Amino acid sequence: MKRVMLLIATNLAIVIVLGVVATLTGANRFFTSGGLDLGKLLFFALIMGFGGSFISLWMSKTIAKWSTGAQVVETPANSTEFWLVETVRRFADKAGLPMPEVAIYDGEPNAFATGASRKSSLVAVSTGLLQSMTREEAEAVIAHEVAHIANGDMVTLTLIQGVVNTFVIFLARVVGWFVDSALRKADDQSSGPGMGYTITVVICDIAFGVLASVIVMYFSRAREFRADAGAAHLMGSPRPMVAALRRLGGMEAGELPQNVATAGINGRPGWMELFSSHPPIAQRIEALQR
Structure with a gap:
């Protein structure tokens, strides 16, 4: 659960920081002057959503080294x-x-x-x-990680996160606009979004971001099956990967930082299975054996 929450927190932090900066610099006026312009808001959400996800990707290797002490x-x-x-x-x-x-x-x-x-x-x-692990089992794990790189999984998940971020940012600001408008019905003197808008947007960014992470984690689990298959191809047989997964199934997998959790080797879905970046080991072994 710690890995999952940290993974969610990293992306949310970037989106929220960008949103706060946009508010402080007056960038919100781009789509709120003269009313809520949905076309301009969508363009703004695309820039912010994909900008946040690519910032995370660009920083991923540096942060991974720092956070794990690698x-x-x-x-x-x-x-x-x-x-x-x-x-x-x-x-x-x-x-x-x-x-x-x-x-x-x-x-x-x-x-x-x-x-x-x-x-x-x-x-x-x-x-x-x-x-x-035995050398062969460790080789299978390494092959799995190389397969992640060969499959372009980091960039793929970044693009998916960018799409998800776009919808989160767009919907949060639409909800914020309507809430703010409802709170200021009797105030004819005010123009543009007020404090109600800002507070609602921050709350919705967090709430929608948590819900949207379910989508990202679904794609992450699908990429794990591909990386397992890639490891089997690189090893010339699925047997070493199956053995490595069985070994890992009996171990306490090390917790990974948020920026690398989706590209690790092991995950243990519990009651938050929808938020897990990895499928259950039993399912992965079954897929390899098929």
Whole structure:
């Protein structure tokens, strides 16, 4: 649940900050002067929605390193680091990708891939995963992360988040306008949106953003099945990936920060399954076996 809430909070924070800046700079007048102009509001929502999601994508690799404490392996210092770098290189070559940055971070078993593009990507693996898995199982996990990069999952989810953000921003301001208008019915002297508009917009940005995250998480779960299949292709067999998932099913998966949770290896849906970025492991194993 912590990962999911942090994931939601990151996107909401960016959207809300952009919204507050727009209010303070008077940008809202672009679509509220002379009444609510829905066409201009939609254009504003598109700029803000996709702007927020691409800012997150652009910052993803830097924030991932900082938030996990991941250390990029520039020059392998031991046999494990050498094996890790060469394994990532082998799968990247097989997938036709430029060599990603490779990093290790301290933590429970998990791994993630992130980055703004295939040419600027990062594969990070936890010490817990390296210590708890066989080499073949760890290779399957690495192949899964390389498959995320090859499938363009970071950019795909960014575009989906941009569409979702656009609707959130648009609807929040439409609701804010009507609430503000209802509160100011008896005030003929006021012009333009007032405090009721600002407060309602912030509340709706949060509420609609939480609900909209269900859509993003649905697509994230679908991409996990594709990454599993990609790992099976890179490994030449689904067996190692199935073994890795079974191993992970018996482990306590490491919590990932909000900006990398959707590109990790493991997720454990509970009562908030709709907000989970990963399908249940049993479903993933069944899909691979089919």
